[in-house]
Amino acid sequence: MGEIRNAERTQKNILEAAKREFFDKGFKGARIEAIAENAGVKKQLIYHYFKGKAELLEAVLVYSATSEPEWVAQVPDDPLHIAEHRFRVNSQARADFIKFSAWEALEARAEQTSWNKGGEIALQSYASYWKAQQEKGMVPPDLDPEFVALALTALTTYPIIFSSITQIMTGLESSDPEFQEKWSAFLTKVSGRLLEPSEQTEA
Amino acid sequence: MGEIRNAERTQKNILEAAKREFFDKGFKGARIEAIAENAGVKKQLIYHYFKGKAELLEAVLVYSATSEPEWVAQVPDDPLHIAEHRFRVNSQARADFIKFSAWEALEARAEQTSWNKGGEIALQSYASYWKAQQEKGMVPPDLDPEFVALALTALTTYPIIFSSITQIMTGLESSDPEFQEKWSAFLTKVSGRLLEPSEQTEA
DNA sequence: AGTATAATTTTATATTTGTTAAATTAAATT
DNA sequence: AATTTAATTTAACAAATATAAAATTATACT
Numbered sequence: 001m002g003e004i005r006n007a008e009r010t011q012k013n014i015l016e017a018a019k020r021e022f023f024d025k026g027f028k029g030a031r032i033e034a035i036a037e038n039a040g041v042k043k044q045l046i047y048h049y050f051k052g053k054a055e056l057l058e059a060v061l062v063y064s065a066t067s068e069p070e071w072v073a074q075v076p077d078d079p080l081h082i083a084e085h086r087f088r089v090n091s092q093a094r095a096d097f098i099k100f101s102a103w104e105a106l107e108a109r110a111e112q113t114s115w116n117k118g119g120e121i122a123l124q125s126y127a128s129y130w131k132a133q134q135e136k137g138m139v140p141p142d143l144d145p146e147f148v149a150l151a152l153t154a155l156t157t158y159p160i161i162f163s164s165i166t167q168i169m170t171g172l173e174s175s176d177p178e179f180q181e182k183w184s185a186f187l188t189k190v191s192g193r194l195l196e197p198s199e200q201t202e203a
Numbered sequence: 204m205g206e207i208r209n210a211e212r213t214q215k216n217i218l219e220a221a222k223r224e225f226f227d228k229g230f231k232g233a234r235i236e237a238i239a240e241n242a243g244v245k246k247q248l249i250y251h252y253f254k255g256k257a258e259l260l261e262a263v264l265v266y267s268a269t270s271e272p273e274w275v276a277q278v279p280d281d282p283l284h285i286a287e288h289r290f291r292v293n294s295q296a297r298a299d300f301i302k303f304s305a306w307e308a309l310e311a312r313a314e315q316t317s318w319n320k321g322g323e324i325a326l327q328s329y330a331s332y333w334k335a336q337q338e339k340g341m342v343p344p345d346l347d348p349e350f351v352a353l354a355l356t357a358l359t360t361y362p363i364i365f366s367s368i369t370q371i372m373t374g375l376e377s378s379d380p381e382f383q384e385k386w387s388a389f390l391t392k393v394s395g396r397l398l399e400p401s402e403q404t405e406a
Numbered sequence: 407a408g409t410a411t412a413a414t415t416t417t418a419t420a421t422t423t424g425t426t427a428a429a430t431t432a433a434a435t436t
Numbered sequence: 437a438a439t440t441t442a443a444t445t446t447a448a449c450a451a452a453t454a455t456a457a458a459a460t461t462a463t464a465c466t
Binding site: 024026027031042046069074099102103106107108110120123126127142143144147149150151153154155158159161162164165166168169170172182183186189190193195196198 | 225227228231232234242287302303305306308309311313322326331345346347349350352353354355356357358361362364365367368369372374375380385386389390393396401
Binding site: 208 | 443444445446455
């Protein structure tokens with residue numbers, strides 16, 4: 001309409017709109033029509049550039065993986081601040097992807113599909129990280145490092161996924177910067193308490 | 204077919220099937236046809252007994268609320284074991300309801316609907332509990348009790364909701380009794396570390 | 407300018423799914 | 437037994453939604 005024809009730009013518009021739609025509504029909940037409307041395009045164009053709904057989602061996932069900024073570089077050394085760092089990154093740069101993962105997990109359970117082949121690796125490597133930390137003596141020996149990883153994953157994603165629950169319990173939305181500050185501080189305290197050597201070492 | 208006509212029993216069959224379907228797939232994902240099939244009934248009967256899909260869900264919620272066993276009675280006194288107790292109850296008697304709440308939270312965010320009027324009260328009263336515990340000196344004063352409540356909610360529901368993630372990180376499904384035992388023990392340790400008075404009380 | 411090719415829209419189809427209305431069958435009542 | 441009422445099924449509708457084919461419009465190339 002307003003602009004000159006440009007396949008590349010149009011495809012990008014579609015991908016951006018699709019990303020918003022999929023990440024917000026999940027695969028089943030996403031509507032091709034809504035994506036088209038949001039991209040300022042007739043929906044049949046989507047079938048022209050991407051084969052179908054499933055293929056569009058896959059394209060969105062690679063697009064979103066490549067286009068997102070690198071954040072692995074600046075991971076803090078101190079395991080005490082890992083959780084806080086994770087939460088900050090999750091709630092800022094990756095909030096919508098986290099929400100999508102939640103959709104994915106629920107939908108995958110209800111049916112049998114599973115996108116996100118890269119997600120598993122990330123989760124497992126996170127578990128490996130805590131195993132290594134335990135071997136370095138940074139995690140109390142009585143705590144299973146895989147459970148530590150799971151617990152911290154829960155604590156760093158739950159408020160983002162369940163913002164309404166967060167709102168009800170704390171009075172703050174998880175998108176609120178005030179919540180993010182306070183929860184970050186809380187996570188650091190929790191990490192400290194979790195990782196500090198137990199008092200009754202041995203009798 | 205096999206049995207004699209009995210409106211009450213049929214309604215119960217429908218409610219049971221609907222409960223399974225809604226709790227597993229969420230509201231949008233649930234299929235009336237699947238419910239009918241599962242209940243051994245033609246789907247039009249559902250419209251006869253319950254007005255429509257939305258009303259059926261409401262009926263399921265009250266049915267499920269009244270038919271579930273009481274568990275509030277045997278809550279442990281010691282806040283150290285609250286999390287473990289919550290997790291045990293959640294993963295056994297209430298696993299499917301927890302999953303439904305997850306669907307509800309995600310769907311409510313995507314749209315504007317919200318069932319589950321009773322859920323808010325439960326969450327708030329859980330927050331109040333921890334506030335009271337802190338006043339009794341059972342929670343370190345530097346930890347916001349509402350955040351403690353949110354954290355423990357996350358830890359006691361996340362593995363149930365995201366069983367696949369749990370499987371990837373720990374090698375165990377959250378429905379596996381082995382996982383439930385280990386996670387329960389882990390939660391108690393975490394609670395202990397979280398609630399124990401800080402070492403550097405004041406300088 | 408004229409033709410080929412790419413970009414986009416119009417029109418149409420098939421399927422899924424929630425819902426309604428009518429018809430049928432069984433139980434209850436007199 | 438006849439009639440009324442309740443339980444259940446058959447048939448049909450309508451809206452939503454993913455998808456396909458054809459038509460149109462703009463751009464590139466010679």
